[in-house]
Amino acid sequence: KIVDTQRYNFANPFVMDPSMGDDPSSPSPSSPSPAPSESTLSDDENPALEELLNKEQVIFEGLGVVQSKLDEYQANLATLCPGFPAIEQWADTSSDGEIGMQLRAVAILMVNSVKPKVFQVQQGKYDTHANEKATLEANLSDLRTGVHTFVQAAKTCGFWSESLLLVFSEFGRRFEENSNGGTDHGWGQYFTLFGQGLKQQVVGSHVDTGSSAISSLIPSHSDAINQEMNTKGDLPMKTDIETFNACILDALGLPGLERTGTCPEGMRLR
Numbered sequence: 001k002i003v004d005t006q007r008y009n010f011a012n013p014f015v016m017d018p019s020m021g022d023d024p025s026s027p028s029p030s031s032p033s034p035a036p037s038e039s040t041l042s043d044d045e046n047p048a049l050e051e052l053l054n055k056e057q058v059i060f061e062g063l064g065v066v067q068s069k070l071d072e073y074q075a076n077l078a079t080l081c082p083g084f085p086a087i088e089q090w091a092d093t094s095s096d097g098e099i100g101m102q103l104r105a106v107a108i109l110m111v112n113s114v115k116p117k118v119f120q121v122q123q124g125k126y127d128t129h130a131n132e133k134a135t136l137e138a139n140l141s142d143l144r145t146g147v148h149t150f151v152q153a154a155k156t157c158g159f160w161s162e163s164l165l166l167v168f169s170e171f172g173r174r175f176e177e178n179s180n181g182g183t184d185h186g187w188g189q190y191f192t193l194f195g196q197g198l199k200q201q202v203v204g205s206h207v208d209t210g211s212s213a214i215s216s217l218i219p220s221h222s223d224a225i226n227q228e229m230n231t232k233g234d235l236p237m238k239t240d241i242e243t244f245n246a247c248i249l250d251a252l253g254l255p256g257l258e259r260t261g262t263c264p265e266g267m268r269l270r
Contacts (some may be wrong), residue, residue: 004222052087052097059105073112081111081157085149092145096138099123100146107153110163126169130180143167151194164251165194188235191244193269195251203247203267204239243267 053156060070076085081261090104093095102121109115123143128135154160172189202212209216244267252268256262263269 036183047232050092051087052101055097055101056087056105063105063109066172073114076112078109080151083113084108085153085156090146090149092141094132097141097142097146100149102151103146103150106143107157110154111157115162128173128182129178129184130182132177132182147194160197163195164248166248167192167194171237172237186234188237193248193251195269197270198251199269203269204245206238239267 006181032201057070058068067071082109089102090100099121102123106119106121109119123139125135149165150165153162154163169189170193172186174186175182176183178184193205202214205212206216242260243264246256247263247267247269248261249256252265
């Protein structure tokens with residue numbers, strides 16, 4: 001983990017607090033004080049920050065960005081976007097910063113006008129056949145922090161109007177819990193979109209009632225059990241993935257592909 005919640009001060013989660021020891025019950029204040037800038041802390045007193053910086057270097061190396069170019073991109077932030085979120089805002093005490101640091105890399109590239117058509121980042125550890133609750137708590141905390149900070153950076157730095165952020169998984173999971181406190185691979189899943197000018201809506205509906213209300217889309221155990229279809233805990237897919245992809249292309253102002261067709265009027269995202 002980037003930050004051990006049992007060893008780091010919640011008021012400043014990137015400075016070790018030895019007095020906390022190994023007691024996980026230490027409370028977190030409701031309004032933590034702001035973390036200091038990374039430039040004011042040495043690696044010796046801020047091991048969590050050092051790990052984030054190492055993670056960032058590995059990410060950019062994977063993109064083929066040499067250290068000198070990364071230094072240039074980071075130096076440009078002060079001029080191009082003085083309010084760019086500090087590195088410690090991209091991770092939290094409950095996660096390893098995996099997705100947050102990748103989104104930070106994307107934001108740095110966009111501020112520096114290094115703009116491919118599509119960036120794809122990846123967060124692992126979702127194959128939760130066991131111990132799902134604890135794994136999801138950490139993963140979703142990381143995802144929430146990373147997405148929130150990316151949106152704030154995009155708005156602050158002026159590229160939010162050019163961005164469409166899609167959160168998706170390559171497979172769904174069954175609703176029914178297995179014997180190991182996890183869930184197995186399944187059919188249905190959720191996609192989440194963030195962007196400027198999007199309709200605030202749910203695209204899709206309950207398989208039986210046809211309702212698109214949030215309250216009706218939260219599945220119950222009975223929704224995943226269909227004796228005739230032998231679903232065994234699977235939630236059925238309601239919206240074809242290719243149709244949804246057509247709507248993504250439509251939201252980006254691009255034409256549909258032959259395999260996707262066009263986006264139905266009632267599913268348009270903007």
